[in-house]
Amino acid sequence: MRILVVEDDKDVAGFVLKGLREAGHVVEHASNGRDGLFLAASESFDAIVLDRMLPGGIDGLRLLETLRSQNNHTPVLFLSALAQVDERVKGLKAGGDDYLTKPFSFAELLARVEGIARRGRGEGPVTRLAVADLEMDLLSRTVRRGGEKIDLQPREFRLLEYLMRHAGQVVTRTMLLEGVWDYHFDPQTNVIDVHVSRLRQKVDKPFPAPLIHTVRNAGYMLRAEAP
Amino acid sequence: MRTLPVVTLGLILSLVQTGPGKAQLRLVQSKPMTITTDTVAYCDQLSADVARARATQAKVPPDVTRLAAEGRRLCDKGLIRPGIERLRRAWTLLTVH
Amino acid sequence: MSLATTLQMLGRGRTDPRQRRTPMFRSAGFRFGILYASLFGLSALALAAFLWWTTVGLLDRQTDAAINADTQGLAERYQEGGLPALIETIDQRLATNIDDNAIYLLVGPRFDRIAGNLNAWPRGVTLDTNWFELPVERAGLKGVARLHEFNLAGGFHLLVGRDSHVRSQLRRLLTAALLWSAVVALILGMLGGALVRGAFRATVADVSATAAAIAAGDLSRRVRIAGTDDEFDLLAAAVNDMLDRIMRLMDGVKQVSNAIAHDLRTPIARARTRLEDAAIHARSPDELHAAIERAQADLDGVVGVFQAILRIAEIEAGARRSAFVTFDLSALITDMTELYTAPAEEAGLRLDAAIQYEISLHGDRDMIQQAVANLLDNAVKFSPTGTTVQLTLAASRDGVRIEVADRGPGIPEADRTRATERFFRGEQARSTPGSGLGLALVQAVATLHGGTLTLADNAPGLRAILKLPASSMNVAS
Numbered sequence: 001m002r003i004l005v006v007e008d009d010k011d012v013a014g015f016v017l018k019g020l021r022e023a024g025h026v027v028e029h030a031s032n033g034r035d036g037l038f039l040a041a042s043e044s045f046d047a048i049v050l051d052r053m054l055p056g057g058i059d060g061l062r063l064l065e066t067l068r069s070q071n072n073h074t075p076v077l078f079l080s081a082l083a084q085v086d087e088r089v090k091g092l093k094a095g096g097d098d099y100l101t102k103p104f105s106f107a108e109l110l111a112r113v114e115g116i117a118r119r120g121r122g123e124g125p126v127t128r129l130a131v132a133d134l135e136m137d138l139l140s141r142t143v144r145r146g147g148e149k150i151d152l153q154p155r156e157f158r159l160l161e162y163l164m165r166h167a168g169q170v171v172t173r174t175m176l177l178e179g180v181w182d183y184h185f186d187p188q189t190n191v192i193d194v195h196v197s198r199l200r201q202k203v204d205k206p207f208p209a210p211l212i213h214t215v216r217n218a219g220y221m222l223r224a225e226a227p
Numbered sequence: 228m229r230t231l232p233v234v235t236l237g238l239i240l241s242l243v244q245t246g247p248g249k250a251q252l253r254l255v256q257s258k259p260m261t262i263t264t265d266t267v268a269y270c271d272q273l274s275a276d277v278a279r280a281r282a283t284q285a286k287v288p289p290d291v292t293r294l295a296a297e298g299r300r301l302c303d304k305g306l307i308r309p310g311i312e313r314l315r316r317a318w319t320l321l322t323v324h
Numbered sequence: 325m326s327l328a329t330t331l332q333m334l335g336r337g338r339t340d341p342r343q344r345r346t347p348m349f350r351s352a353g354f355r356f357g358i359l360y361a362s363l364f365g366l367s368a369l370a371l372a373a374f375l376w377w378t379t380v381g382l383l384d385r386q387t388d389a390a391i392n393a394d395t396q397g398l399a400e401r402y403q404e405g406g407l408p409a410l411i412e413t414i415d416q417r418l419a420t421n422i423d424d425n426a427i428y429l430l431v432g433p434r435f436d437r438i439a440g441n442l443n444a445w446p447r448g449v450t451l452d453t454n455w456f457e458l459p460v461e462r463a464g465l466k467g468v469a470r471l472h473e474f475n476l477a478g479g480f481h482l483l484v485g486r487d488s489h490v491r492s493q494l495r496r497l498l499t500a501a502l503l504w505s506a507v508v509a510l511i512l513g514m515l516g517g518a519l520v521r522g523a524f525r526a527t528v529a530d531v532s533a534t535a536a537a538i539a540a541g542d543l544s545r546r547v548r549i550a551g552t553d554d555e556f557d558l559l560a561a562a563v564n565d566m567l568d569r570i571m572r573l574m575d576g577v578k579q580v581s582n583a584i585a586h587d588l589r590t591p592i593a594r595a596r597t598r599l600e601d602a603a604i605h606a607r608s609p610d611e612l613h614a615a616i617e618r619a620q621a622d623l624d625g626v627v628g629v630f631q632a633i634l635r636i637a638e639i640e641a642g643a644r645r646s647a648f649v650t651f652d653l654s655a656l657i658t659d660m661t662e663l664y665t666a667p668a669e670e671a672g673l674r675l676d677a678a679i680q681y682e683i684s685l686h687g688d689r690d691m692i693q694q695a696v697a698n699l700l701d702n703a704v705k706f707s708p709t710g711t712t713v714q715l716t717l718a719a720s721r722d723g724v725r726i727e728v729a730d731r732g733p734g735i736p737e738a739d740r741t742r743a744t745e746r747f748f749r750g751e752q753a754r755s756t757p758g759s760g761l762g763l764a765l766v767q768a769v770a771t772l773h774g775g776t777l778t779l780a781d782n783a784p785g786l787r788a789i790l791k792l793p794a795s796s797m798n799v800a801s
Contacts, residue, residue: 083631084638085647085690103627155662181663185694194667217620235365255448259459259466262427264418264441266463273419307463308424319420 001046001117002026006036006063007079008055012102016049019106020113033058040067045074047117049109052080052091061094068095075116079104107218111170129164132224134203134211136164145207155180156199163212163222172219196220265311270302273314280321291317353524357517361509368505372498380491384470387486388455391472394426395484402476410476411439425487427460427469433479442483449473451481460487467492527556531563543571576640579745580633588626595622632761639691639768653685653724656693657717664700672709675700679717683724685792687773695769698762699728699788706732706786723775723794731785740779766790 003025007013013029020027028043030036033054040048040063052060064076076098078091083101091099097116100109129136133146141157143150152160162179163171173192177183196212204210213221263269277295281287298313394417402410414428418441429440437444446458451473460469471485530548537545546567547560602615661677668675685692703713711731718725735743744767763777766788770777775792 184690191667194670231362235362253456255456259461261443262441262462315422
């Protein structure tokens, strides 16, 4: 994917650029709002990582508003130290697709960037999901692995659906809480881990190759085989 | 708000200034005219009339004598109106029954 | 930020108001006094005018009736007995006029005086004058009389009149009363003005003195409340409420800075030690890696604490009230139960939920979730294996009650009030991971919704009761 990173902090920018390139993406970088707007408007990207506070007169919100007013719908992930809910709402209202507060873990950033980029690609309605020998029929709401039917609770079904839709990507606990439960809070305990481990009991345990993998310090990933 | 005190004071003063009553009837002249029944002469006349009337009556009430004497005395002292008032009372007692 | 601004604003007008004198005429109290005096004067004036016009009218009508009757009588006497009878009657009436207020004048065709007590025919009176007023002098006393001109057969003219001295007396009386009332109103107004001004000054001076004291740093000062329940007391109470809030915010800031100084130091120091230790002693890349990851986890914990502090501050500042929506609380609690059943079972607990259905709430959905999650987190964290955690949602006339009861160690009575303070950690909690912010956040959420958080003994265990007021609640049917 082609990704534009607009970030003035050299350390953060270097960290993000390096990570995204390692993950196999083509990355452009702008260190101020003016350059960022120029790049975003003149070239085509799959996603933009945009810092809220930028030097050069044009801050992140202005940049995005200008971009959207030019009918440019490139998915945008806001990156900001402004953590208040109001700020988050402001960012999303201006046309941002997601909002990540600093400090962040790179895994989370990567997961969210890939998430919005995929959303932006606008896949049509899906009725079947499949990863390796795991199949999910969204119409009959059934799950089979290797042809064997797996009985899942409704919430477990949604959890697995979310993981399958993001197959090959890191999915953080926060993303799961938001995407599966529609909750926007920080759980103190390991609630999500417990649910994932229960899902594993049903989806992975009876089978030789595990599909749900734990990514240290980040979250989970559903993928066919270990890399 | 600020004009209210001024308005009030103005109204009070104007009401005090205006002679009420002038408004209703025409004042025919400004120089006061003398009333002749408030003079020493009338006092004397009334006093004489009372004395004459007393003389003609058989039984004079004691009040008449007292009022007549009192009226006379007041008139002599220059208190014309109270004097005339006493004499008129005496006269009324004598003539009106 | 708002706190800093407030203090700045308080500090700006730092002149001592007690030493500032308001000029008399610019005092609001004095203006009120003058205003009331004017109103009083106006009403006195209106009363006097009403009395004047009604009384004078009545008196005039009575006088006129007497004059008419008198004239009528004299005219009849003239008709019956001619001129001599008329003259005699006039003399008789004058002689019996005890009130000394009658005026008669009979003149001939050439206006020569025949009888009566007026020395001459008044100038300006013509034969069609009929009714008029005349200034007269009785033994040197000036007055005004009402007269009626009547023409008799044979060219004789008759004037019959009465002094209107009662009227002039009344006028003098009313005028005097009016002037006196004006004087009294003025004095009373001044006095009232001075009193009101005094009251104003006392109250305003107290408020300003309190504000000045606060600005100077004495946050304990409060405006005196007289206990009269008047407007001044309302103002004082409002100011005091504001000051209480400022004080609470200040305390919060103080508490947080203390907490940051003490509680956040520990994990940061730990992370630092780990990194330093690894930098010096790590013998393999794997060891180094492990140390870095552990330090990273420590720092993530610090970030989490920061986020929680900021969130509590945000809630306490009331900034989230704009996020209020009406949502299905029963569904939310049901989902929470579902979310926490698995972790509870994992910990060997039973999560028992009693949820009343169809309760909707007007509030901040995310924050209610967070609050309930915190309560459930605590319950799951502290309950011994094999016990039951009871979650209850019930609505009554007073409001909504969300209750989480566990069989854990509970909180000793002495600590319960402090348990909702930021960074408070009970003896039992010291050995478990956590930031000591969970209950503080629940408390903040309760306050945001105008509700309360009560911690009670579950004998054994803790019963956390989150009550939200009825005003925020909607129960279907």
